Amino acid sequence: MVLGVEVIRGQPETKQPEENLARLKSASANSANESEGLLNTRDLRVVALELAKSVLTKRNIQRVTVEYEARKQAIINNSDLTDGQKKLKLDDLNRQLQAEIARIKQNEGVGVMAMNLWLEQRRIYKALVNGRLAEIAGQDRHIEAVCRLIEEAEMKYSRMQNPPSGRVIRIGSEAFNKSRTFADMIITDNIWNSKVAAKFGASAARSFARVVATGASLGAVGGVVGWFVGAAAGGIGGAVNKYLQLRHEVARGERDIALGLQEEGELGNYTASISLSSLFQKLKDKDLVNFVIDVNKINAALEKGDLALRLDSLDGLECLGVNITDIDPGRVNVLVYLAVVQLLNVKRSEILGQLSGEERAEVASAKIDDFVNERLKAARDRRNAILNKGNLWEIGIAGGIGFGAGAATGLAMDTFGVRGFINEHLTSKVARGAVRVAEISQEWFKNHDIAEYWVNIKEQAATIVNNIIVYYNQGSATSFENTQPPQNNTSSSSVLGSRFYSTSNGTDSTQPQNHTNSGGGGKPLLKSYIPASINPDFDTPNLPDTQNPEFQPRLWTPDLGWMEGRLTLAYNLGLLVRQDDDLKKILDELDKGDQKVRARNVAFLAEAIQRESIRTGQDRTSEVITLFKKDPEGFIKLQQKWIGDRISEGRIKEMFGEFKAALGDTVSTFNESTLGQPSPLLNRPLDTYEIIDNYGGIDYSGQIEANQPPIPEVLRESYRPQTNQNGHTEPTGFVTEFDQSSLNSEQFKKQVEQLYSNRFFLERKLLAANQITLRQNNNIFNFKVDVEYIVEVIKNQNGENTIITTGWSKLNSPESYNEVALLSFNNAEYPVLNTLSEGVNNIGPNIFISGHYGDPRGTFNILTEGRFSEGAILTVQSGGEEYEFEVFKVETKKAGDVADQFFPFNNEGKIQIILVTCTDAGGVGRVLIYAQPTEETLLKLQEELRPQGYEQQPVGDDQPSLENSSDLENEPVSNTTPEVYRLLEEISIINLETYISDDLLLASLKPFFDLYSNNNLELLPGQLENGLREGKIEPDQIIKLHQIIDLAKQRAEKDSLFASNLETINKSQFRSYLRTTYPDLGSLHTVKPEIEELIALKTLVPQVLDCSEIYTEEDFSSIFGGDQSLGFPPLPKPQRIPDTSYVFYSWVDLHQFMADFARLTQDPGYTQDSYDKITNPLINADFGLLEKYIHNLEKMSELVNHSYLGVEQNRNVLTRYVENLKAGLNSNITRWFSLLSRIVSFNS
Amino acid sequence: MYNNNNKKITPQMQLFLENLLLDSGLKFTDEFTKQKMIEDLYFKLDEFLGIVIEENLSDDDLVEYFNLRVVNTKAETLEKFLKTKIPNFDNLISMAMLEFRNVYLSSLN
Structure with a gap:
């Protein structure tokens, strides 16, 4: 691997790594007294660099040397080779070794440079970012700027399918000057910097003067006036013009990034003012690190003199020497830096004594x-307080006028190409003379501080303009009385004071601290300008949702072109499309704006709305579709961006599926093939879990010396590395073949089928697991499980709705070895899991123990890889019971590989558990451990299932029919006390305080309904009392249960179908009935979603719909017809049970419809036409149909009010729906009076 | 006096800072590095003295002082102003330099 490495200029000479390491160890070994002061960041710089070099190089060379020796011995011992062949191979091997060592030494520089990115403060230096050369020009760099560099570089890299080498990134105001020629990416602290402004001002002044001087050639006076006016106006206008020009370049795709940076805190006070904790926080906030290392634990390791080995425990460090291009360099750099700094967190005096x-x-x-x-800070505060007392308005108004004039000038020149025309054609002596005069004048202004004065005036103007924009975006741009300048801000609040203090390296401090033009998209820069009374929502700004795996927090302002400022502001302030006519305004803006960048703007807006939607929970798909209709190319742009943002392929397809359906043929270029391309970006997981204190003082020393992967202390004693025939550790990638013979018995198939048919039960068991253990011989892999949350999602593909249960649990391994993982099932909704498990979805419960690069979860891979194989036992402890699953296959996948759909019963829907351990980065890949329940577990589950009403499920031709189902009908239903406990456990598993859908809640109540249907309900209270006395049941469980029972009673009393249907048709009959209805179903498990849904509907539907009313398919389609032009797909076809008059329409579907309906009718972004399309059918529908609908609404409201969970949310949906109905009916109040009265009574 | 990055170090300041480095016991590998360190220290000292002056001016005097700075008042005029407004101005500067020196030397122990 060849990296674009350049040696950093100006680095101090370093001592030999061994020597430095020795002295550090010596220092750390004596660091018992923690009361002494610690070194600050700068103290550590020199020794940190050396340490990193030493450790990295030594360890990596050691690693390759050990590998070399093993391979060398294998060659020597190979009896199939002649001596000559052996010699050749050994020579070749030696060359490889030397090349590898050379590469390691070369990469050593990478680590050094990466750290210098953080540590070096006062030099122009070069660093490697994203494996490509990045030149960082400029001087003082606040850590914030570096964070942004990493973030932006990362973002840029993520967008490139084939990133070219040698990309140049420039940072700093100097970089801005040079950027036109050299930089692909510009990151500058502030283009309003006086130096920059002066430079561009001079440039613009020349152009402006040329204009005037041209006139001077016709009249002598013009030249005199021209250069003066040109210098003044051009000084401002030129800067504005340059700024806009840059934006245009970005918009046209000629440049990637033009980002104004915000310097935080005290200008010129960078290094020393940044505490380590604040640095951590900044990095964490920017998603550059995933965890924080516990200093105390590191110190504990230091006391053991184990510095090098501690470093080795960081995955990121490994990548520095091995595979920097395949991992996330931003994180690597940070990790290395943090590791080194933390490691060197030893006493100051001990280090100082050894410094040069x-x-x-x-x-x-x-x-x-x-x-x-x-x-300085105290002095500045005082100065601000004094100087802010007066003249702000005067200065601001003058500045605003000046700014406006300058901006207009600059815009005009840029827009009409005047300057270019002049540059090319008007080069007369007069013009040149005028230019010279202008330059002299500019110099004069500069020397007399007037230019700087103008810059300050301009800043004040910018502040006012910012406020105007803010007010405009808030729709209340009527008053400025409440507008306050930022406090503690010299440059913005004080014209006079700002010019007296400059940073310690010469960077001018006359930069506004908070202005819109900084372009810090995604971050509300103007917070200090916004009185909370004006925007109550401002306290909860629209920050990136880091918890949502679909959206990584990142900046995306550069692509916005001319609209960027306004829209970013609006977005930052959470105002986007929040007001009724905002979407219309934005559409108008799109029409008026630069059509060349319209698609980008559409894409930006669409994503912003999506983000807002996620944040608020409001479905705003329709708005996005409206935008895409405005410019379908925006659809493509967003698609491309999401690919770049590493949103999983499945998720993109899913999200865009709806859009695509809505857009129809207008988007013919939807490039699904692109989605199928392997993207390095997909290697990065999308979850943002955070681990604190992961290391626990574990001593890894033995493993390192033996060239073995680190093993937690709890496992180390039992670790017995497997060796292959060559005598060393089993290489990765082996696959243990699965012997299917033991699973082919009919009995086993029946058991599996039965269990699978009750999949929900098993999944819930797994979700309730409190410990999962993987064991084979002496290898033990142990997790504790804390259920985090359970959700239920609706997967909508190919027009079918499927209820999918997805559970995420947090797995914590015991004792000092903490890990986090995801326990999930059918994870179609979550891209992070899709990414990890492409191909293994939807084939049964899967356990994903998911780690990702940059945190020690990756250790899972090391732990499992090569250690577990066929025959290992996966034990799930749940509810006081243990369920064993036997591993029948282990396979290792490299990153990017797609797991095989291996399981032989997959097509038959057999149950299995797949334990996936992975790091998902850096080429490490993942290990998939396939397990199936042992026969004992199957029997145990069967026993548990039977009392709950899940009777044995026959297989094959001996299935029961309605005629011979009497035996099954008479099957006893357990109502013993233990059964009640088990049911209670089921309830407690689904934490009622946690968000779950009503469907899942009701599904959990099914056993109670079953008990009730068998007239056993009265037995429950007594059992509960006994359980309470015995301490087996908690009082709150009793309360919940009584609530549930009450609900069941209400349902039974109010819904005749509930009672009658359950009395007359038991589940076996129901299934047999389905077989008759759908003769082509074959085995039940092949249609499990349908079966399960229908089984669920048997309980749920009577509570949702008044089935005494007959809804025909035509009825539904006439109202809910799924008008694709309105942005939502057709609802699934209602399912009719033959020989009954009932059309089953699931609660979920109806709820979804209502949400869609409410959204469409309420959405302010919709045109009148769209609204009419929705409302007219209701208004014009026949009375009976609408009445049915309202009746249904009433039934639903009852359910919502008793659903315990999500009541408020659902009630809000219903309330909105009612409001829309009211609005729709209002046009014919007389005709619908009776209906309205019912609605009003409901709503009240 | 202290807001100009390009201002040359006065002989007095040069001597003061050289003595400071001498007293610190620091040894530099070459003269260039040493001079860079002096320049760096001078900048910070210059900045520090400016702060001390501000701290010893009343609010009104501070505004007046800034106004003088705005119009690029000559150094002699500024000095006269400061000596008028700050009693024992020279002593104040001396004490500030001493404080600076003490802070620097203490950081090395």
């Missing part, structure tokens, strides 16, 4: 920086 003169001088200099900056 220059190093000690730097330490002292940092101390002085701290001292002066602290005093």
Whole structure:
């Protein structure tokens, strides 16, 4: 691997790594007294670099050497080779070794540079970012800027399918000057910097002067006036013009990034003012690190003199020496830095005594920086307080006028190409003379601080303009009385004071701290400008939803072109499309704006709305579709961006499926093939779990020396590495073949089928697991499980709705080895799991123990890889019981591989558990462990299932019919006390305080309904009392149960079908009935979703619909017809049970419809036509049909009010729905009076 | 006096800072590095003295002082102003330099 590495200029000479490491170990070994001061960041710089080099190089060379020796011995011992062949192979092997060592040494520089990215503060230096050369020009760099560099570089890299080498990134105001020629990406702290403004001002002044001077050639006076006016106006206008020009370049795709940075805190007070904790926080906030290392634990390791080995425990560090292009460099850099800094968190005096003169001088200099900056801050606060007293308005107004004039000038020049025309054609002596005069004038202004004065005026103007924009976006741009400038902000609040203090390296401090033009998209930069009374929502700004796996927090402002400022502001303030006419305004803006970038703007807006939708929980798909209809290319743009953002393929397809359906033929270029392309970006997991304190003081020393992967202390004693025939550790990638013979018995098939048919039960068992253990011989892999949440999702593909249960649990391994993982089932909805398990979805419960690069969860891979094989036992402890699953296959996948749909019974729907351990990055891949229940477990589950009403499920031709089902009907239903406990356990598993859908809740109540239907309900209270006395039941469980029973009673009393149907048709009859109805179904498990849904409907539907009313398919389609032009697909076809008058329409489907309906009718973004299409059918529908619908609404409201969970949310949906109905009916109040009265009574 | 990054170090300041480095016991590998360190220290010292001056001006005097700075008042005029407004101005500067020196040296122990 060849990396674009350049040696950092100006690096101090370092001592030999061994020497440095030795002294650090010596220092750390004596660091018992923690009361002494710790070194600050700068103190650590020199030794940190050396340490990193030493550890990385030594460890990696050791690793390859050990591998070399093993391969060498294999060659020597190979009797099939002649001596000559052996010699050739050994020579070749030696060359490989030397090349590898050379590469490691080369990459050593990478690590050094990566750390310098963080540590070096005062030099122009070069660093490697994303494996490509990035030049960082500029001087003082706040850590914030570096964070942004990493983030932006990462984003840029993510967008490139084939990223070119040698991309240049520039940072800093100087970089801005040079950017036109050299940089692909510009990151500058502030283009309003006076130096920049002066430079561009001079440039623009020349152009402007040319214009005027041209006139001067016709009249002598023009030249004199021209250069003066041109210098002044151009000084401002030029800067504005340059800024806009840059934006245009970005918009046209000529440049990737033009981002104004916000310097935080004290300008010029960078290094010393940044505490380690704040650095961590910043990095965490930006999703650059996933975990924080516990300092105390690191210190504990330090006391053992185990620095090098501690470093080895970081996955990221490994990648520095091995595979930097395949991992996430931003994280790597951070990890390395943090690791080193933490490792060196030893006492100051011990380090100081060993530093060279220059190093000690730097330490002292940092101390002085701290001292002066602290005093400076106090002085600045006082100065601001004094100088802010007056003249702000005067300055602001003048500045606003000046700014406006300048902006207009710059815009005009840029828009009409005046400057270019002049540059090319008007080069007369007069013009040149005028230019010279303008330059002289500019110089004069500069020398007399007037240019700077103008810059300050301009800043004040920018502040006011910002406020205008804010007010405009808030729709209340009527008053400025409440507008307050930011406090503690010299540059923005004080014209006078700003010019007296500059940063310690010469960067001018006259930069506005908070202005819109900084372009910090995704971050509400104007918070301090917004009185909370104006925007009550401002306290909850629309920050990126880091918990949502679909959307990584990142900036995306550069593509926005001319609309960026406004829209970003609106987005940041959470105002986007929040008001009634906002969407219309934006559509109008799109029409008026630059059509060349319209698609990008559409894509941006669509994503912003999606984000807002996720944040608020409101479905706003229709708005997105409206936008896409405005410019279908925006659809493609967003698709491309999401691919770049590493949203999983499945999720993209799913999300765009709806859009595509709505857009129809207007988007012919929907590039699904692109989605199928392997993307390095997909290697990065999308979850954002955070682990704290992962290391626990574990001593990994033995494993390192033996070249073995680190093993938790709890497992180390039992670790017995498997060896292959060559005498070393089993290589990765082996697959143990599965002997299917033991699973082919008819009995086993029946058991599996039966169990699968009750999949919900098993899944719930797994979700309730409190411990999962993987064991084989002496290898034990142990997790504790804490259920985090359970959700139910609706997968809508190919026009079919399927209820899918997905559970996510947090797995914590015991003792000092903490891990987090996801326990999930049928994870079609969640891209992170899709990414990990393409191909293994929907074939049964899967356990995903998911780690990802950058945190120690990746250790799972190391632990499981090569250690477990066929025959291993996976034990799930749940509800006091143990369920054993036998591993029948283990396979290792490299990153990007798709897991095989291996399981032989897959097509028959057999049950299995797949334990997936993975790091999903860096080429490590994942290990999939396939397990199936042992026969004992099957029997145990059967026993547990039977009393709950899940009777034995026959297989094959001996299935029961309605005629011979009497035996099954008479099958006793257990109502023993243990059964009640088990049911209670079921309820407690589904935490009623946690969000779950009503369907899942009701599904959990099914056993109670079954008991009730068998007239056993009266037995429950007595059993409960006994359980309470015995301490087996908690009082709140009793309360919940009584609530449930009450609900069941209400249902039974109110819904005749509930009672009558359950009395007359038991489940076996129901299934037999389905077989008759659907003769082509074959085995039940092949249609499990349908079966399960229908089984669920048997309980649910009577509570949802008044089935005494007959809904025909035509009825539904006439109302809910699924008008694709309105942005939602047709609802699934209602399922009719033959020989009955009932059309079963699931609660879920109806709920979804109502949500869609409410959305469409309420959505302010819809046109009148769209609204009419929705409302007219209701208004014009025949009375009876509408009445049925309202009746249905009433029934639903009852259910919602008793659903315990999500009541408010669902009630809001219903309330909105009612409001829409009212609005729709209002046009014919007389005719619908009776209906309205019912609605009003409901709503009240 | 202290807001100009390009201002040359006065001989007095150069001597003060050289003595400071000498007293610190720091040894530099070359003269260039040493001079860079002096320049760095000078910048911070210059900044620090400016802060001390501000701290010793009343609010009104501070505004007046800034106004003088805005119009690019000559150094002599500024000095006269400061000596008028701040009693024992020279002593104040001396004490500030001493404080600076103490902070620097203490950071090395």
